[in-house]
Amino acid sequence: MDFDTALSKVGELGLAQIVTFILVTSMNFLLAFQQVNLAFIAKEPSFYCTKPYKAHGDEVCHLEGLCEDIQFGDEFTSIVSEFKLICGESYKTSLVQSIYMIGVLFGGLIWGPKSDAIGRKKTLMAGVILLVLTSILSGFTQSYLQFAFLKFINGAAVGGTGLVIFVYSTENIGASYRVFAGTLVQVVFALGISGCAGVAYYVRDWRNLTFITGIPFLFYLPVFWVLPESPRWLASKGKLNQAEALLFKMALRNKKEVLRKEIALARPPKEKKKEHQDKAKSVSYLDFFRTPNIRQRMLVQIFTWFGCSMVYLGLTMGAGDIGSNAYVSVALSGLAELPAYVACILLLDVIGRRIMLSGCTILGGLACMLLLFIPDNAGSNAEMLQTALALIGKIGVSASFNVVYIYSSELAPTSARSSALALCTMSARIGGALAPSVAPYGKYVMFQVFGLLSLTAGISSLLLPETLNQALPDTIEDIENYSTKKTQ
Missing domain, CATH: 1.20.1250.20 (MFS general substrate transporter like domains)
Known part of the structure; x- marks a missing residue:
């Protein structure tokens, strides 16, 4: 058996x-x-110059090396x-x-x-x-x-x-x-x-x-x-x-x-075992891009993984810069993922993978775009709204990231499932590596990039076929011949 x-x-x-x-x-x-x-x-803690000029924060940088003694605040190291x-x-x-x-x-x-x-x-x-x-x-x-x-x-x-x-x-x-x-x-x-x-x-x-x-x-x-x-x-x-x-x-x-x-x-016969091994070796990464249907699936998935990872890690690592309290913001950023996962458990087998992935990714993008309209230093209410929108964005992209793991394993053919997931994971890591590079350009640029990327990924994921109650494809040929059937 x-x-x-x-x-x-x-x-x-x-x-x-x-x-x-x-x-x-x-x-x-x-x-x-x-x-x-x-x-x-x-x-970055607070810092200031004491000699020969008195300056704080960015004012120190404008002194262009003239400050002889830079001190850092004692709130943390x-x-x-x-x-x-x-x-x-x-x-x-x-x-x-x-x-x-x-x-x-x-x-x-x-x-x-x-x-x-x-x-x-x-x-x-x-x-x-x-x-x-x-x-x-x-x-x-x-x-x-x-x-x-x-x-x-x-x-x-x-x-x-x-x-x-x-x-x-x-x-x-x-x-x-x-x-x-x-x-x-x-x-x-x-x-x-x-x-x-x-x-x-x-x-x-x-x-x-x-x-x-x-x-x-x-x-x-x-x-x-x-x-x-x-x-x-x-x-x-x-x-x-x-x-x-x-x-x-x-x-x-x-x-x-x-x-x-x-x-x-x-115990498979030796001949059959060798045939299975040869078949597994015959699939290469290039095979995902030779024919139209599998190529479209892979390109959309690669982009979606890239976008989800970049936005997820960007919001996670940047949570300390959102709101007035870095520790509370990061803690809430983690807790915000819990309702996302509950939603996945409850809805994934009801509304399907495609709508769930697209809807959650678009939700994350909209939350990031709305953050662009809230100015900094506008009072406690504005800070609370910033934190709330950032958490909504985190909920959306967290749910997306969870769905895409499951969705991609169902979209890929059995004969090349591990290789397909390896490509997707690689694109996610590249997105994660690029996420911190956006932060130095400021919150406005950061949320604009994250928002547009998430919205684009959410819309493009609608190009993927639904896999709920569908038999998994065994080969790339199955995908090209539209031979996926509903499970009984």
Whole structure:
């Protein structure tokens, strides 16, 4: 029998899967700390000149190097105050965020294939160790270049670890629970964003914040002694005896009375196995652009992933600059994702993927565009309205990001699904890397870019076909021949 049939016999979601899910997914809470702490570690404190002139903020920059003594406010410390990244050097704060996101891109490209090659457990453990090391070493850096280099490595660890966490948490859960489980993974990350804001509120020294947000990963190292390898991965690698042994243990923990022989996985003939491997190798990235229908699907998806990622990370990392209180704004930015995920669970199988994706992305874009009409320093009511619109934008784009994960896996043919998702993920990482580069141009430009990008992505996603209650295509030929049929 195939793996999914065997999984249905041992239980699609029982105690065995729940324990593994909690152990692995809880790491996503701390992973959010790594992604968001730059919003505080690279935040600009107040600064002023005391000698020979008295000036504050931008006035200091206009002195063109005439200020002999620049002092920073004592509300918090950051790499800005540590390495004096102000005036002509201020671009380095957004640059280090882009460097970090480029690291996330490389991490996904490296960890993904490694996870498929050597297993989920080993790659996850390697990522956790690297997260601990880079977090601790970042707190001891003595120069901007040292810090930027370590954040690149840290970003690679975050990107790779996050990918493995998502796959490991969901791939051994039955299909009927997989969307719910995948959404919960995102919920944990959103709670981590709010948690990081709470920690940063009490830990105002950037070095201590770096240590505190990284060291807790150490407590996960003993978990790998008891965490099993993914049985689905073992089965995909032909290690059927080991996969069956783990499935049998899952059955016992899930209190399912099955015999070992009743969950025996099919052993394909060597000839058929070789034919399947040759077929899988025959699909390349270029095949997604050779024929019209698959080309349109991929181009729209690539653009949508790029837009969703850029706006999502831009609003997340820039939340500290919206409203009057950076800590409250970032915390609310994380909490704002929760209703987005609830909406996905309730509506995705009712109104369909296409309308849900388009509507939520357009909502995020409209909220960003409305922010352009609210002036800064216009009083507390204006600040509250700014925060509210930013949160609405975050809700919309968070829901979009969650939908596009599910939607893209259904739009891609089975024979090339992993490759298609790899292309989409790559475009998302590029969008994430570019997001911080918009911030130095000011809020007006930032929200104009995010708003137009989100609106365009939302409208273009209407070009995609609906996949709700549709059979998944097996090959690119299926897509070209419009052979997708409704499931019975």
